[in-house]
Amino acid sequence: MKVLSVVGARPQFIKASPLVRAIGRGHRSILVHTGQHYDANMSDIFFEELGLPAPDVHLGIGSSSHGAQTGAMLAALEPVMIDTRPDWVVVYGDTNSTLAGALTAVKLGLRVAHVEAGLRSFNRAMPEEINRVVADHLADLLLCPSGAAIANLKAEGRVRGVHRSADTMIEALADAAARARAASAVLDRLALAERGYVLATVHRAENTDGHDRLRRIVAALGALQEPVVFPVHPRTRRALADAGCVPGPNVTLIDPVGYLDMVRLESAARLIVTDSGGVQKEAFWLGIPCVTVRDETEWTETVESGWNVLAGTDTQAIVDAVGRFRVPATRPSLYGEGRSSQAIVQLLEEMI
Numbered sequence: 001m002k003v004l005s006v007v008g009a010r011p012q013f014i015k016a017s018p019l020v021r022a023i024g025r026g027h028r029s030i031l032v033h034t035g036q037h038y039d040a041n042m043s044d045i046f047f048e049e050l051g052l053p054a055p056d057v058h059l060g061i062g063s064s065s066h067g068a069q070t071g072a073m074l075a076a077l078e079p080v081m082i083d084t085r086p087d088w089v090v091v092y093g094d095t096n097s098t099l100a101g102a103l104t105a106v107k108l109g110l111r112v113a114h115v116e117a118g119l120r121s122f123n124r125a126m127p128e129e130i131n132r133v134v135a136d137h138l139a140d141l142l143l144c145p146s147g148a149a150i151a152n153l154k155a156e157g158r159v160r161g162v163h164r165s166a167d168t169m170i171e172a173l174a175d176a177a178a179r180a181r182a183a184s185a186v187l188d189r190l191a192l193a194e195r196g197y198v199l200a201t202v203h204r205a206e207n208t209d210g211h212d213r214l215r216r217i218v219a220a221l222g223a224l225q226e227p228v229v230f231p232v233h234p235r236t237r238r239a240l241a242d243a244g245c246v247p248g249p250n251v252t253l254i255d256p257v258g259y260l261d262m263v264r265l266e267s268a269a270r271l272i273v274t275d276s277g278g279v280q281k282e283a284f285w286l287g288i289p290c291v292t293v294r295d296e297t298e299w300t301e302t303v304e305s306g307w308n309v310l311a312g313t314d315t316q317a318i319v320d321a322v323g324r325f326r327v328p329a330t331r332p333s334l335y336g337e338g339r340s341s342q343a344i345v346q347l348l349e350e351m352i
């Protein structure tokens with residue numbers, strides 16, 4: 001079996017890493033990097049730390065508008081898929097690389113598997129929501145991490161090819177947690193004490209492109225009575241400069257960190273403030289309280305369990321959510337425990 005994975009953005013390197021390894025154990029794995037993310041600390045470091053093989057093909061697309069970026073990916077992916085004729089094309093999550101991978105493949109009559117299928121925010125203003133909906137309606141195999149994801153697909157008439165499958169990010173996290181503790185010196189480097197700081201990440205277009213939301217979030221971080229460490233996504237770095245946003249003295253802005261440093265920072269945080277999908281899940285799995293600076297989340301079960309609070313982007317609402325957080329007594333098992341990638345490889349085998 002020949003399986004071509006399309007990746008391009010930071011969270012996709014993480015989601016793909018266990019599956020690409022599992023495919024490579026008995027089958028031919030072809031890894032295609034669109035180049036959507038390209039800075040060393042947004043791309044190369046993840047390949048090194050996650051033991052991902054170097055991409056077989058690097059398309060080098062880079063940043064541009066949605067149409068130009070997605071269009072360039074379609075044009076560049078097509079000859080690669082024609083040359084390699086994989087049995088499966090696997091796409092991950094909800095980025096423009098996901099959409100381009102799925103669309104190129106179906107136009108060539110290739111089978112598509114979507115990892116992290118069925119997630120919905122029900123907010124069509126989010127570029128990711130469009131990417132997910134389209135990818136889910138193109139895919140032959142829909143790998144859903146929750147019952148809610150399966151129900152979302154059913155409500156849209158998608159039932160065939162829908163399977164429950166543990167989230168591959170848990171597997172990546174389980175593999176990295178002990179390594180991060182042993183190898184990462186990030187706490188010493190930043191002079192942080194365990195449970196002595198809040199970790200923040202913000203990068204959603206809705207929070208960075210409209211400067212008001214970003215200003216309100218940054219004001220909230222500055223109003224917290226404790227140190228805040230904030231690894232800044234390049235989109236956000238530019239938005240902070242454009243908005244003339246200067247965070248309070250308790251907030252330390254740092255460049256994006258590699259996965260091991262990030263897992264260490266998450267594990268030792270007292271609380272996490274984020275608008276990231278992946279970071280909400282990791283906070284939950286690590287048992288770290290999470291305040292999400294969005295109006296909705298795809299990962300609703302984390303909110304229902306009490307481990308994640310949706311605070312929106314009002315400054316006082318964020319400060320209150322951080323101050324009032326009460327750690328629940330129990331934590332359910334969400335999005336599947338254990339190994340997911342081996343089970344996915346088996347499904348891919350069975351379906352051809």
Ligand code: UD1
Nearest residue numbers: 009010011036037038039042063094095096127128234235
């Ligand atoms: C993308 C995904 C988003 C995902 C995020 C993960 C889409 C529509 N969005 O958002 O779903 O949560 O990745 O991080 O696919 N930039 C750099 N260096 C890089 C990469 C980006 O400087 O290596 C800057 C560029 O100015 C670029 C901007 O970041 O214009 C945005 O990058 P882009 O890949 O378009 O979207 P993300 O915000 O990263």
Ligand code: UDP
Nearest residue numbers: 010011231256257258259262276277278279
């Ligand atoms: N991450 C990282 N370094 C950082 C910020 C995030 O390694 O500086 C990891 C994080 O642990 C998670 C993933 O990147 O595994 C989340 O990606 P991101 O927040 O960019 O995108 P999203 O999950 O929102 O699509």
